[in-house]
Amino acid sequence: xxxxxxxxxxxxxxxxxxxxxxxxxxxxxxxxxxxxxxxxxxxxxxxxxxxxxxxxxxxxxxxxxxxxxxxxxxxxxxxxxxxxxxxxxxxxxxxxxxxxxxxxxxxxxxxxxxxxxxxxxxxxxxxxxxxxxxxxxxxxxxxxxxxxxxxxxxxxxxxxxxxxxxxxxxxxxxxxxxxxxxxxxxxxxxxxxxxxxxxxxxxxxxxxxxxxxxxxxxxxxxxxxxxxxxxxxxxxxxxxxxxxxxxxxxxxxxxxxx
Amino acid sequence: xxxxxxxxxxxxxxxxxxxxxxxxxxxxxxxxxxxxxxxxxxxxxxxxxxxxxxxxxxxxxxxxxxxxxxxxxxxxxxxxxxxxxxxxxxxxxxxxxxxxxxxxxxxxxxxxxxxxxxxxxxxxxxxxxxxxxxxxxxxxxxxxxxxxxxxxxxxxxxxxxxxxxxxxxxxxxxxxxxxxxxxxxxxxxxxxxxxxxxxxxxxxxxxxxxxxxxxxxxxxxxxxxxxxxxxxxxxxxxxxxxxxxxxxxxxxxxxxxxxxxxxxxxxxxxxxxxxxxxxxxxxxxxxxxxxxxxxxxxxxxxxxxxxxxxxxxxxxxxxxxxxxx
Numbered sequence: 001x002x003x004x005x006x007x008x009x010x011x012x013x014x015x016x017x018x019x020x021x022x023x024x025x026x027x028x029x030x031x032x033x034x035x036x037x038x039x040x041x042x043x044x045x046x047x048x049x050x051x052x053x054x055x056x057x058x059x060x061x062x063x064x065x066x067x068x069x070x071x072x073x074x075x076x077x078x079x080x081x082x083x084x085x086x087x088x089x090x091x092x093x094x095x096x097x098x099x100x101x102x103x104x105x106x107x108x109x110x111x112x113x114x115x116x117x118x119x120x121x122x123x124x125x126x127x128x129x130x131x132x133x134x135x136x137x138x139x140x141x142x143x144x145x146x147x148x149x150x151x152x153x154x155x156x157x158x159x160x161x162x163x164x165x166x167x168x169x170x171x172x173x174x175x176x177x178x179x180x181x182x183x184x185x186x187x188x189x190x191x192x193x194x195x196x197x198x199x200x201x202x203x204x205x206x207x208x209x210x211x212x213x214x215x216x217x218x219x220x221x222x223x224x225x226x227x228x229x230x231x232x233x234x235x236x237x238x239x240x241x242x243x244x245x246x247x248x249x250x251x252x253x254x255x256x257x258x
Numbered sequence: 259x260x261x262x263x264x265x266x267x268x269x270x271x272x273x274x275x276x277x278x279x280x281x282x283x284x285x286x287x288x289x290x291x292x293x294x295x296x297x298x299x300x301x302x303x304x305x306x307x308x309x310x311x312x313x314x315x316x317x318x319x320x321x322x323x324x325x326x327x328x329x330x331x332x333x334x335x336x337x338x339x340x341x342x343x344x345x346x347x348x349x350x351x352x353x354x355x356x357x358x359x360x361x362x363x364x365x366x367x368x369x370x371x372x373x374x375x376x377x378x379x380x381x382x383x384x385x386x387x388x389x390x391x392x393x394x395x396x397x398x399x400x401x402x403x404x405x406x407x408x409x410x411x412x413x414x415x416x417x418x419x420x421x422x423x424x425x426x427x428x429x430x431x432x433x434x435x436x437x438x439x440x441x442x443x444x445x446x447x448x449x450x451x452x453x454x455x456x457x458x459x460x461x462x463x464x465x466x467x468x469x470x471x472x473x474x475x476x477x478x479x480x481x482x483x484x485x486x487x488x489x490x491x492x493x494x495x496x497x498x499x500x501x502x503x504x505x506x507x508x509x510x511x512x513x514x515x516x517x518x519x520x521x522x523x524x525x526x527x528x529x530x531x532x533x534x535x536x537x538x539x540x541x542x543x544x545x546x547x548x549x550x551x552x553x554x555x556x557x558x559x560x561x562x563x564x565x566x567x568x569x570x571x572x573x574x575x576x577x578x579x580x581x582x583x
Contacts, residue, residue: 013531014396014512024399035513094368120512121395124376125357126364129332133368138443139332141361157447162357163459165451167329171444181513182506218373218409222389223402230538233545233558244562245572248544249580251560257521257542258463258488258581 001051001111001151004104005044005077006131007059008034009068010121018224024121033068036116039179042186044114045076047149054078056110058103060088060096066202073197074189080202081107087207092217093122097130102210104135111151113176117142128178138171141178149173259410261293263320263348265339266311267359268301273310275422276354280415281314282423283381284352290383296320296346300338302328308432315427320345324437329446330358336365337440343370345435348410350381350388355414367412373405378415388413396512396535417459418518458510463490463521466510466537467498470526470547470566474503480570481525487577488521493537495527511536526566529554546570 010033011026019025033041041057048055056079057072059065069080083103091099104110113132118125125141132139144161151173160167161180207213236251238244252258262284267274273281281297288295297316299307301323308319322338339362343351351366353359355377367374375390382389388411390403405411458464465485467477477498485492494504496511510517512532522540527533529545529552537543538557545558548565555561562569577583 014398014535015531016395016398018399024395092374093364094371094374097368123394123396123516124364124374125360126367126374126376129361129364130368130374132332133336133365139361139365140444142357160357161452164457165449167449168447169444170447175444181509216406218371218406219375219403220405221401222404225400227393227397227400227538230557231559233543233555233561235555235561235563241562241564241568242572244564245569245576248560248562248573249576252521252544252577253580255542257559258577 001053002107002109003044003048003053003055004107004110004113005037005040005055005057005072006100006113006115006127007037007041007057007069007072008116008119009059009061009065010034010119014121018226022221022224031064031068033071034116034119036118036120036179036181038186039181039183040114040116041072041075041077042184043146043179045187046184047112047146048076051149051151056081056107058100059083060099069202070194070197070200071189073200074193075187080200082202082204083210084204085207087212087215090217091215092219093124093126094130094219095215095217097127097134098215099207099210099212101131101134102212103205106205106210111173112149112156115176115178117178117180125178128176132176135174135176138173138175139177140169140171140175143177143179144183146177146183259347259349261291261346261348262288262295262350262352263342263346264295264297264316265351265353265359265362266297266299266307267354268307271306273307273314274354276415276417278314278422279418279420280352280354281311281316283420285315285423287350287381287383291349291386293349294318296348298322298339298342300327300335312430312432313425313427314423315430317430318346319430319432320435321432322435322437326442327437329449330362331442331444331446332361332365333440333442333444334437335362336369337438338435339366340369341435341438343410345433351410351412353412353414355416359414363412363414370410370412372409373403373411375403375411376414378413379419381413381415396531397538398535452507458491458493458508458515458517461491461517462519463488464493464510464517464519465490465523465525466493466495466527467525467566468495468527469497470528471498472567476567477503480567484523484570484574484577487574487581487583490519490521493517495530495533524554524558525570527554528552529557
């Protein structure tokens, strides 16, 4: 079977700044694979190892991203694909899903797509469902356990881990699955494998390659500001722990916090 | 396109608090958009819910009832919502921002080629144009979204963003819609409650522990009793979840839960940026840490410099005494 894992590049932490043109300034912060996508890679590898075929890691981004794509190859992905075009720079989530859907359709033989539940920078969780709907495929989001993938029966079953309950679902293939953090433990690539893939450059597809013309996002950013500063706090002091605690409880009661 | 359509979620057979909030804010937004405030109920038998939604001020409640809609499925519920969107032609569609609603809302927006904003904390209509405010990057960026004018907008709203609609409204009507023919490709085989489920996102008080507690035994000896005394839930930093002290369910932060309780107690949590991302919007933060330079103190309302293993038992005891618990 052919499994695709979608990867997004994100800053390691979110201590970002805002550029005058409202784009995000993550200068000086290491760029990594979105943490939830690492779990998606691992889950893709588990089912790829079971069923064989191809495992393609697919990402939208720039050349500086190639290093991380190689990391996914070193983990065990068989193929990679980079979607790169100036036209992809300011897409909203739904438009990005359309571009990725066009690439998956162009690949042609994809049975299953794994994504992380959300990116740690945008945090919307909209990409996986939007991708499934654009492809016209089944979906299972917030999956904490994939119970079975059966390419012969074109079915999968999985547990969706929601806030207060676990839903067991079965879905027809092809399907899009988004995974949460505790689904597995992503493997570390070996040095040998890292060396092996060090020269691989992923194929690049542009908007023209995908037959995509002008994309007008429906949602645009009209403003971005840092959050209002928190009112400055108060250190509760005292001669010993007991005195500090008593003073703290006084303040919590005075301010009707407890 | 005119007016607002609110997707009604149910909690224990009643209109959920988030939906009452959306009906409250929706009324104001619908007026600004020059249209009605309508609502949508979906289920195997949602009549009771529809009647309640009328009571909270919906002009028309579209009701899609079908035996195949007993449990939420993307295919079934999005098809039902599209039937209501066709009937009501809303400019703005509102729903909550739970995992299930993100699945629903993003799917609906993709199908409608609509605008989409997730985790919305504020909504405005100015000169007929909708704008939505949502945080991203762990709360370090506050985004204002605007939308192209000729498309509907789906906004998924964070809990406790707006005042709830009062009940006692009258004059609305229920309109039944039939579910369009739909293939449900992802079927629900069973639902079970999570064992020891902690709904951190709903808790008014959260007591979180971190590495400063030294080990797992101290965590369970000190954190749950304080949480219980305050009637709250207990959380954890990523470090101690990854160390296996506490299940992932309890993790607060960038790769765990985002919470905004009335009181957040961070005990032995240093305040790594990825932890702050999940709790910085808490109304009051109490930080206890032995390192006076710990970043957690920068967001704290009240801070105590001290060893959590000494401070926490005293704090629990003092609160029990003063609160009579």
